[in-house]
Amino acid sequence: MSDTTPRLPGPAHPRPAPDLADIERDPLGYLLEVLRLEYHGAETGEDVYSGASLPQLHGRVYGGQVLAQSLLAAGATVPAGRLPHSMHGYFLRAGDIHQPVDLAVERLRDGRSFSARRTHAYQGGKAILSMIASFQEDQDGIEHTSQMPDAPDPEDVTSAHDVLAKIDHPIAHFWSRQTAFDVRHVDGSLYLAPGAQRTDHQLVWMRSRGPVPDDQILHRALLAYACDQIMLEPVLRQAGHSWQTPGLSIASLDHAMWWHRDVHVDEWLLYVQSSSSAQGSRGLGAARVFAQDGTLVASIAQEGMIRVPD
Known part of the structure; x- marks a missing residue:
């Protein structure tokens, strides 16, 4: 070829x-x-x-x-x-x-x-x-990386699948049965209710619900696929909202991503997320993505439209 x-x-x-x-x-x-x-x-x-x-x-x-x-x-x-x-x-x-x-x-x-x-x-x-x-x-070159923050083991964090699987509702069915990734929020998800406290940071473990072929472009594309669902959550968390906030309207506007090293989405990845600003019905989310061994594999930024009725 x-x-x-x-x-x-x-x-x-x-x-x-x-x-x-x-x-x-x-x-x-x-x-x-x-x-x-x-x-x-x-x-x-x-x-x-x-x-x-x-x-x-x-x-x-x-x-x-x-x-x-x-x-x-x-x-x-x-x-x-x-x-x-x-x-x-x-x-x-x-x-x-x-x-x-x-x-x-x-x-x-x-x-x-x-x-x-x-x-x-x-x-x-x-x-x-x-x-x-x-x-x-x-290519070879200068090497350095940020340090992964302390986080509980993913096996000790509740899966969104376990939280939503028992709820008889179309949205719960979709997020628990039709999604290709296991998502585990360290301090609780925003699917059903706001976070316990307002903060512009969150930690999320994620991996695919099964093995993925050994094709690095495919793994990097799947990382882009998976991260879009959580990138704006720190904005919601800081504002005291959840995905169930009445009248919430949210949409991605732009997306930037940098892959630093090989990534394997069928192994646990820790998303270290933050939001530095929200204004004008827009919010900015950022994430550093670490492999479970502490290797930084990617950095991500996304701005989105977020509107909530007064």
Whole structure:
């Protein structure tokens, strides 16, 4: 395979409408199927792909999904051996889960060590996300890393699945049965009620609910997928709100991510989160992501729209 041939994590094939029982039996397997993109060839100087969407209660495409798909599409076009080290994306419109997501990749540059790609995600001819990602060959250089803060072992932290599985409600069913990641908030989640105290920090353990193929671009894309669901929670926690606050309206606006080292989403990762500011119906969330052995694997920042009725 040449360096210019698009590469994808497995063949794409037509998918029937999802059976929710099948998703509940293997939510991670279904997510991996959704991330298998179909290549349509090169058009007007861009490599064009398409993908399906995961079911969502509100009918809108989950932002982390289209981030992951955009990164995988871009990564399929770079020279072999180059991995994503940074990504900057803007969410432009809400997507519809019933329409395919079309992904157009522009090859901005291939240098001796770095490659840059721009991906636009479309539905109905309108952009729903615009992203630029940079890829680099493995190279030696200066090494240092932040220290992971003290945190209880993930096995000693209550899983959101255990909290929500006993509740007979569609939202509880979705978060406990159809999600591909096990999420464990060290100081309690915000799914049902505000936190015990107002603070702009939180610690969250997370890992996939099963093994993931040994493909580093896929693992990095899945990290982008998973983090989107919790990035703005420190804003809610500081304001004394939960996901059940009446009239809450929340949406990701932009997303920046840096991968520092190899990441394995099927092993426990600690998200050390904070929020430095909230104003003008916008809130900023940040996270440092550590492997369980204390290795810093990624840094993330996201701004989102957060509106609560007066």
